[in-house]
Each structure stands twice: as structure tokens, then as C-alpha cells.
Amino acid sequence: MRAYKRWLFLLMAALALGAGAAQGADRLSAEKVLVARSHPSAVKHRRRTVDPRRIAHERGVTWRWQAIMGVRPTRLAVRPSTRRTLRAWERVARQAFLDYTNPPHKRAWLCIHRFEGSWSDSGDPYWGGLQMDRGFMEYYAARSLLRRGWANRWSPLEQMWVAERAFRSGRGFYAWPNTARYCGLI
Numbered sequence: 001m002r003a004y005k006r007w008l009f010l011l012m013a014a015l016a017l018g019a020g021a022a023q024g025a026d027r028l029s030a031e032k033v034l035v036a037r038s039h040p041s042a043v044k045h046r047r048r049t050v051d052p053r054r055i056a057h058e059r060g061v062t063w064r065w066q067a068i069m070g071v072r073p074t075r076l077a078v079r080p081s082t083r084r085t086l087r088a089w090e091r092v093a094r095q096a097f098l099d100y101t102n103p104p105h106k107r108a109w110l111c112i113h114r115f116e117g118s119w120s121d122s123g124d125p126y127w128g129g130l131q132m133d134r135g136f137m138e139y140y141a142a143r144s145l146l147r148r149g150w151a152n153r154w155s156p157l158e159q160m161w162v163a164e165r166a167f168r169s170g171r172g173f174y175a176w177p178n179t180a181r182y183c184g185l186i
Contacts (some may be wrong), residue, residue: 009150033167050086058089065093065100067143068161070168100157105167109160112176119156128149136175140165 063073128151137145138176141162173180180186
């Protein structure tokens with residue numbers, strides 16, 4: 001009987017210690033709340049930090065669109081891992097996306113596409129909706145060619161931006177002489 005009482009006494013003591021520790025933990029968390037209320041700068045700093053992966057994602061997406069457009073990548077001079085940084089990259093990404101989806105001569109490229117072929121046309125020697133040959137793709141879209149293959153595997157907007165690069169280099173619409181004449185571009 002004595003062993004039973006001793007065991008019961010040890011169990012009760014352990015329960016009392018556990019309850020005291022839990023009460024102490026509640027007291028500590030309550031103290032933290034009071035400290036945070038008295039020092040708003042500590043709470044403000046915690047609110048301003050964001051997950052750096054979100055910033056890296058927005059930056060990566062922006063730089064990808066800018067690379068396709070042939071524009072220099074944006075560099076922001078703001079502190080890392082803050083909401084302000086994230087908002088800045090979101091704003092830059094939104095603008096880059098708008099620029100990416102609206103190439104300067106989009107109507108002209110769509111007209112040329114209408115007479116050339118489907119966007120996924122894979123017939124040799126010309127690929128894609130704007131019928132680009134190997135040399136054209138190697139010269140104006142080497143990175144896309146390495147990353148994604150021939151033009152039939154690129155999105156229509158990527159194909160238009162490659163054609164836009166050729167247009168800006170001085171070739172104009174003369175890379176597509178017949179279809180550009182049908183469209184009234186030459």
C-alpha cells in the first residue's frame with residue numbers, strides 16, 4: 001500500500017509541476033504581448049518582412065519576360081525582404097507583363113501569321129506561325145532556341161518578339177516579303 005501512495009504522490013507532483021510550467025509559459029507569452037505593445041517598432045519590423053521566395057519569384061518572372069522582349073533586366077535599389085520591395089517587384093512585373101503581351105507591331109505579326117502557318121507548324125525548313133528558318137532563329141533567338149527548341153515550341157508571343165527583334169535590327173518586314181505585301185506592310 002505504501003508503494004501505491006508514493007507512486008500516487010509522485011504522479012500528483014508531476015501534474016502540479018506541469019501545470020505550473022504551462023502557467024509560466026502563458027505568463028511569458030503575455031509578457032511578450034505587453035512588450036510588443038509598448039515597443040511598436042518591434043511589431044512593425046515583423047510585419048514588414050516577407051518571404052524572400054516571393055520576391056525572387058516576381059523578379060524571376062519579370063526578368064524572363066524582359067529577356068524575351070530583349071529589354072535590359074530591371075534592377076531595384078530597395079532593401080531586401082520588405083513589403084515595399086515585394087510591392088515594387090509586383091508593380092514592375094505587372095508592367096513587364098503588359099509590355100510582353102502587347103508587342104509594338106502585334107497586328108502586323110498577326111496578319112503575317114494568317115498567311116504563313118499555324119503557331120505550331122513544324123515543317124522543315126520553316127517553323128512556327130511566322131515561318132522562321134534555322135538561321136533566323138539562331139541569329140535572333142539563340143537563348144529561346146537553346147531553352148525551348150525550334151519556333152513551333154514557342155508561344156505565339158515569343159515568336160512575335162523574335163520577329164520584333166528582327167524588325168528592330170533593320171530588316172523590317174522584308175523577312176516576309178510576300179505576306180507583308182498582302183498585309184500592306186511593304
